[in-house]
Amino acid sequence: MTELPTDSGVNALLTACRNVSTDPDERARASIDRSGYVPGGIPDGIVYAESVDDVVETLRLASLYRVPIVPRGAGTGLAGGSAATAGNVVLDVSRLNRIISIDPVEQQAVVQPGVLNAEVNAATAEYGLFYAPDPASTAICSIGGNVATNAGGMWCAKYGVTRESVLSLQVVLADGQILKTGRNTIKGVSGYDLNALIIGSEGTLGVVVEATLRLRPKPLHTATVAAYFANPAAAAQAASAIIAARIQPAILEFIDGGTLAAVDAMMGTDHSSRGNAFLLAQTDGYGALLEQQVLIEAITPFALSIEQTDDDGRAAELVAARRNAIPALQLLGRVSIGDIGVPRKRLADAVQGLAEITARTGVKIFVIAHAADGNLHPMVVVGHNESITEGPAKVALGEMFHLAQRLGGTLTGEHGIGLLKRDWLEEEVGSLSLELQKKIKAVFDPLGILNPGKGI
Amino acid sequence: MTELPTDSGVNALLTACRNVSTDPDERARASIDRSGYVPGGIPDGIVYAESVDDVVETLRLASLYRVPIVPRGAGTGLAGGSAATAGNVVLDVSRLNRIISIDPVEQQAVVQPGVLNAEVNAATAEYGLFYAPDPASTAICSIGGNVATNAGGMWCAKYGVTRESVLSLQVVLADGQILKTGRNTIKGVSGYDLNALIIGSEGTLGVVVEATLRLRPKPLHTATVAAYFANPAAAAQAASAIIAARIQPAILEFIDGGTLAAVDAMMGTDHSSRGNAFLLAQTDGYGALLEQQVLIEAITPFALSIEQTDDDGRAAELVAARRNAIPALQLLGRVSIGDIGVPRKRLADAVQGLAEITARTGVKIFVIAHAADGNLHPMVVVGHNESITEGPAKVALGEMFHLAQRLGGTLTGEHGIGLLKRDWLEEEVGSLSLELQKKIKAVFDPLGILNPGKGI
Ligand SMILES: Cc1cc2nc3c(=O)[nH]c(=O)nc-3n(C[C@H](O)[C@H](O)[C@H](O)COP(=O)(O)OP(=O)(O)OC[C@H]3O[C@@H](n4cnc5c(N)ncnc54)[C@H](O)[C@@H]3O)c2cc1C
Ligand SMILES: Cc1cc2nc3c(=O)[nH]c(=O)nc-3n(C[C@H](O)[C@H](O)[C@H](O)COP(=O)(O)OP(=O)(O)OC[C@H]3O[C@@H](n4cnc5c(N)ncnc54)[C@H](O)[C@@H]3O)c2cc1C
Numbered sequence: 064m065t066e067l068p069t070d071s072g073v074n075a076l077l078t079a080c081r082n083v084s085t086d087p088d089e090r091a092r093a094s095i096d097r098s099g100y101v102p103g104g105i106p107d108g109i110v111y112a113e114s115v116d117d118v119v120e121t122l123r124l125a126s127l128y129r130v131p132i133v134p135r136g137a138g139t140g141l142a143g144g145s146a147a148t149a150g151n152v153v154l155d156v157s158r159l160n161r162i163i164s165i166d167p168v169e170q171q172a173v174v175q176p177g178v179l180n181a182e183v184n185a186a187t188a189e190y191g192l193f194y195a196p197d198p199a200s201t202a203i204c205s206i207g208g209n210v211a212t213n214a215g216g217m218w219c220a221k222y223g224v225t226r227e228s229v230l231s232l233q234v235v236l237a238d239g240q241i242l243k244t245g246r247n248t249i250k251g252v253s254g255y256d257l258n259a260l261i262i263g264s265e266g267t268l269g270v271v272v273e274a275t276l277r278l279r280p281k282p283l284h285t286a287t288v289a290a291y292f293a294n295p296a297a298a299a300q301a302a303s304a305i306i307a308a309r310i311q312p313a314i315l316e317f318i319d320g321g322t323l324a325a326v327d328a329m330m331g332t333d334h335s336s337r338g339n340a341f342l343l344a345q346t347d348g349y350g351a352l353l354e355q356q357v358l359i360e361a362i363t364p365f366a367l368s369i370e371q372t373d374d375d376g377r378a379a380e381l382v383a384a385r386r387n388a389i390p391a392l393q394l395l396g397r398v399s400i401g402d403i404g405v406p407r408k409r410l411a412d413a414v415q416g417l418a419e420i421t422a423r424t425g426v427k428i429f430v431i432a433h434a435a436d437g438n439l440h441p442m443v444v445v446g447h448n449e450s451i452t453e454g455p456a457k458v459a460l461g462e463m464f465h466l467a468q469r470l471g472g473t474l475t476g477e478h479g480i481g482l483l484k485r486d487w488l489e490e491e492v493g494s495l496s497l498e499l500q501k502k503i504k505a506v507f508d509p510l511g512i513l514n515p516g517k518g519i
Numbered sequence: 520m521t522e523l524p525t526d527s528g529v530n531a532l533l534t535a536c537r538n539v540s541t542d543p544d545e546r547a548r549a550s551i552d553r554s555g556y557v558p559g560g561i562p563d564g565i566v567y568a569e570s571v572d573d574v575v576e577t578l579r580l581a582s583l584y585r586v587p588i589v590p591r592g593a594g595t596g597l598a599g600g601s602a603a604t605a606g607n608v609v610l611d612v613s614r615l616n617r618i619i620s621i622d623p624v625e626q627q628a629v630v631q632p633g634v635l636n637a638e639v640n641a642a643t644a645e646y647g648l649f650y651a652p653d654p655a656s657t658a659i660c661s662i663g664g665n666v667a668t669n670a671g672g673m674w675c676a677k678y679g680v681t682r683e684s685v686l687s688l689q690v691v692l693a694d695g696q697i698l699k700t701g702r703n704t705i706k707g708v709s710g711y712d713l714n715a716l717i718i719g720s721e722g723t724l725g726v727v728v729e730a731t732l733r734l735r736p737k738p739l740h741t742a743t744v745a746a747y748f749a750n751p752a753a754a755a756q757a758a759s760a761i762i763a764a765r766i767q768p769a770i771l772e773f774i775d776g777g778t779l780a781a782v783d784a785m786m787g788t789d790h791s792s793r794g795n796a797f798l799l800a801q802t803d804g805y806g807a808l809l810e811q812q813v814l815i816e817a818i819t820p821f822a823l824s825i826e827q828t829d830d831d832g833r834a835a836e837l838v839a840a841r842r843n844a845i846p847a848l849q850l851l852g853r854v855s856i857g858d859i860g861v862p863r864k865r866l867a868d869a870v871q872g873l874a875e876i877t878a879r880t881g882v883k884i885f886v887i888a889h890a891a892d893g894n895l896h897p898m899v900v901v902g903h904n905e906s907i908t909e910g911p912a913k914v915a916l917g918e919m920f921h922l923a924q925r926l927g928g929t930l931t932g933e934h935g936i937g938l939l940k941r942d943w944l945e946e947e948v949g950s951l952s953l954e955l956q957k958k959i960k961a962v963f964d965p966l967g968i969l970n971p972g973k974g975i
Contacts (some may be wrong), residue, residue: 168763168864191765213708224706226715227683242951248860249892250680250932252669252719253940254948254975255956257684259715263708280765284806307624309647309736311804348767349813350740350805355804404704409623436705473707480709492710495698499962502713506958519710 072128073107076152080121082111086134092155096140097200098452098483099399105147106133111155114237115272120153121238122270122512131515134266136208139200141400142481144212144265144517154270156207163273164187170278171230171247171351176207176271180214183276192278195222198477199386207271211262215477217385220435221313221347222476228277234261234269237508247479265479265518268507282347285313286355287378290366291338295319295430298340299411301362302434305344306407308361308497310354314345314437316385319409322429322442325391326384334384338367342434343385345378388431390444399443399451399483401428401463405472407437416466417441426459438476452483461487480518488519529563529608531625533713538567538578549609552596554939555654555855555907560605562589568760569614571691571728577610578726578968579695587971590630590722592664595656597856598937600668600721600973609940612663618642619729626734627703632663632727637690638672639732645876648734653680654933655842655932663727669719671933677769677803679785680933682718684733689859690717690725693964703731713905714960721935726964738803741769742811743834746822750960751775751886752798755867757818758890761800764817764864766810770801771891772841775870778885778898781847790840794823796892799841801834844887853858855907857884857919861928863893873897874921882915908939917943928933937972944975 084090085108094105112118118436125132133147135155139415147153160177167190172183180201181193197216198204204214210232215224222228245251261268292298298317305312318326320339327335334341342362352373356485359369372378372465392398405413410432417428417439432439441463464474464476464487474480474487489497500519507513533539535766540546541564550561563568568574581588585779589603603609607716616633623646628639636657639650653672654660660670666688671680678684687701701707701714717724747753754773774782776795783791790797798818800812815825828834848854853969861869866888873884873895888895897919901912920930920943930936945953956975 080671106584129747168759168761169862213712215706218708223679223683226712227862236951241948241949242955246860246929246947247862248894248928248932249863250671250675250894251860251929252933252935253929253944254936254952255724255959256669256682256715256719257955259712259953271633280767303624306626309739311736346805348804348806349802349809350807353805388900404702404707406625406703407705408573433706438704438706446675471701472704473709475709476704476706477708484709486707491702493699495692495696496700496710496713499698499713502962503711503959504695506955 070150072130073152074126076128078132079124080110081117082113084109084111091426093135093155094147096138096143096145098141098143098481099397100143100483101144102146102148106147106151106153107149108281109153111156111158118154118156118235118272119239119241120272122235122237125152126238127509127513128180129510130512132512133514134270136205137179137203139204140208140212140336141402141478144479144481146482156270157205159272161411165190167192167225171390172276172278174206174274174276176205176274178206180204180209181207181315187278191281193281194276195228196225197281199389206274210262210274211266212479213266213477215433215438217314217433220315220433221277221311226259229258229262229274230277231275232258232261232271233273234271236269237510237513242269262480265481266514267504268513269516282351284349284351285347285378286351286373287381288344288355288358288515289363289370290342291368292340292365293338293367295340296411297365298342299414301342302364302410303408304361304365306435308357310358310361312344312358312435313347314343316343317432317434318385318388322388322431324375325395326387329343329391329394330387332384343381343387385431392429392444397445397451398445399456400458401441401443401460402443402478403439403463403472404438404465404476405437405467405470407435408445409470410434410437412464412470413439417463420459420462420466424455424459424462426455429460436476454479482517526606528586532580532584532586532608532657533564535580536566537573538569540567541572549591549611550599550603552594552599554597554599554937555853556599556602556939558602558604561601562607562609563605565609565611567611567614574610574691574726574728574929575695578691578693581968582694582966585966586968588968589970592661593635593659593768595660596664596668596937597858597934599939600935600937602938612726613661614865621646622647628732628734630662630730630732632661632730634662635667635841636660636662643734644972647737649737651684651735652681655845662730664725666718666730667720667722669933669936671889671894673770673772673889675769676771676889678735682715683853684716685714686733688714688717688727689729690727691852693726693966693969696768698725719935721937722970723960723974724969728958738807740805740807741801741834742807742829742836744800744811744814745826745837746798746818747798747824748822749794751796751870752867753821754798755870757798757821757848758866759864760817760821761814762891763812766814766817768800768814768891769803770799772799773888773890774841774844775886778844778848778887781851782843785844785847787838788840799837838903848885848900852900852902853905853907855912855916857897857899858931858934859895859897859919859923859928860932861926863891863892865926866890866893868926869895869922873919876915876918880911880918882911884915892932938973
């Protein structure tokens, strides 16, 4: 695991760049993200960019020497997108971490890619504003990574995903040129939507070095409901009833019984004693309390018990159950975090289908979900020494993707394709679409040096 | 104006296709949209597609014979995007006008491109749902045209533009292959966002033959405010105060005094007696009335008078003032409808800048605006016999775009580039972006047969 760079191009690049590390430990850390995927080797080196010029220079040299570059933000990705192996150089942009400006009147923030998601919200909160896309990893993931994966979160039920909150970008292309995409106005249709093309492109089209974010007014009122159900099917029915009642929850999260028990074990809470499935719903805005009442009426027929609160502290405790779900499961074993999307009325079918996959494969699958968007995170948990990318876990993963597709869904709602889901992408989007995407990739990155083998 | 097709490729295509017209009157009608742009000639023929197969066959033959095709929906565009001239064949998809399905539970509709915007809302209203992007032309424009221009409207202040409401598309490519973009789930990040790439591409990348639309629950409550001001600057300040008060209006429309007078003249209303500028604001949802009160507080310091209502009939009358603004101005002369976007806090500066352009050029400019988005429609009005694409009107147009750019804005918020704004596009997006866009165009349409000379 400590092989030195042998390739002369890589050597030349690492020699010419500033802030390079070839320390084996750092390289080993930079070889993985949080997906559990373990590449065969480790990257040859890491460039820690400290300025946009550093990024430009690295990519210019990478083009010159044909060095495969893996852009890396905070490394919290769940698809292997920032995983790197021998022959790769990691371009780490986490030190580009300045909030450049906040415009409270226009409700925009300009930030560098290494700024953490939670830092944006901390800085904008004092103006009564927030940045809506809130991955559960908010405290540890970067805006650049969010852009590259079109990250979602709980508030996306009402406020949309990253794409709906990123107005414009500065992107360093493979040859070192700086592209501006989007615009700083809310609307605009001058030319093709390159901004949306970069968002979700997983570091394969360019390296994001600046983002202009759309902020939103923090809602003055928020009302929270926690409901417990006898089984996941009842909770899924309740979620559908909320949509059917034409309520727009700001948050609507589903947690199954197994996950609740894991959360209780970690947090010392007692959710699982109250039911075998859980829905967390928040309404916000001027009508939060009224809307909460309608929501409670809609779910009452399905629930064992319902707790309502408009106290911020108690609400935060309830939200914590959801935020801690993943860490809690990780205490049980190695976790592969799925991310399928289905039409939201198929939530119950999806939960049922996942139970059948467990029955068939023997692989344990826990389920949490952004219920209002039909975005499920099936959590495959295996023993700490078992593989999550081979054997039964991989079989279960494949079955999971086919389940999503059978239900009219998608294999990734917000985590991206990365390395882990490439085998199933063509099946979903079709060969014609994939072919066009490869040609677009070639337009942006003719030498194929940007995150090769990832995404499309 | 009655020249017959001479080019043999065009002849071969028109002979081989079904539902072709070479009637000179029809061709003359199909040569223009509503932008006021008059091409030098008329297209050689029109293919009226009645099925997806007709579209496929037309494009297949167009590729074979290298015939430039102009996709056409309802022809209400304001950028010359569907204008067609000698040597072109118009592919009119207005007869593909079926609503294929409405799924009230999933809140989606699948429609053909020729369905009118208002027809979608009429059909979905009975389920308590609506389709949010509502151009003022809702009664006469088609969904295909909306997709191709990323159309906006009044409700976009709260609910976003076409891109935020179109989940997936079927697109016939230049060579006749059928591409599916997007997906029928709300979230998804499997591969590049080709769906967003097609949206706003003005018929230059493919012909949209089917769209899956996201519907939204009709808000149970709507509250309307009409406010009158001594001058546009005061109204613009009030609009900014609404944003600063962290209110999320569903509608926030600005109308200047000249336009108000034109509306009064056409409709027999008396708006202009009440002030020299007008804001129409709606709040909606469970908190509509509460939010309305906060809104009224925010604008009171700036207004001459404020009318509030939660009566649907009266609200519709007030909204009608905005919907009829364009037709009212068209009674005064030939109108070139501008569409600039600026950061929303620059609304007053933009209005002021437009007044200065009038002072400098002598060209009359009326102003209406989607104030919450900073999207202004400066209406250049000239005599019925004067040109809007040459002479002083063109000078004024150019100055308007530079004004937008100086204020950090864009030359088109929702109408597209078409033919009319091409001269200024590169200045806005930069040469690198334009070069990439041209390469993407070549990926989709290597022979350049799709709406050549339009958009990028
Ligand atoms: C406990 C936990 C909970 C999570 N919850 C959520 C959730 O709720 N929602 C959600 O969407 N995700 C979630 N994630 C996944 C992850 O946090 C997101 O995908 C996040 O957006 C990744 O950001 P990052 O900075 O860590 O990116 P990295 O892991 O460093 O990189 C991710 C991808 O983006 C690329 N990339 C990174 N920075 C740039 C850049 N500046 N320019 C170009 N490409 C770049 C990389 O090459 C890679 O392909 C969770 C992860 C964990 C561990
Ligand atoms: C009075 C009036 C008010 C208006 N108000 C607004 C407004 O508030 N907001 C707004 O956004 N617009 C507005 N418009 C402009 C216009 O209605 C929109 O641009 C609309 O989206 C055009 O739709 P259409 O079907 O008429 O398209 P067309 O004019 O037929 O075509 C417009 C463009 O789309 C392409 N196109 C059409 N159909 C397809 C298809 N199926 N596949 C691929 N490309 C296609 C054409 O080639 C052309 O480039 C207004 C227009 C008028 C006359």
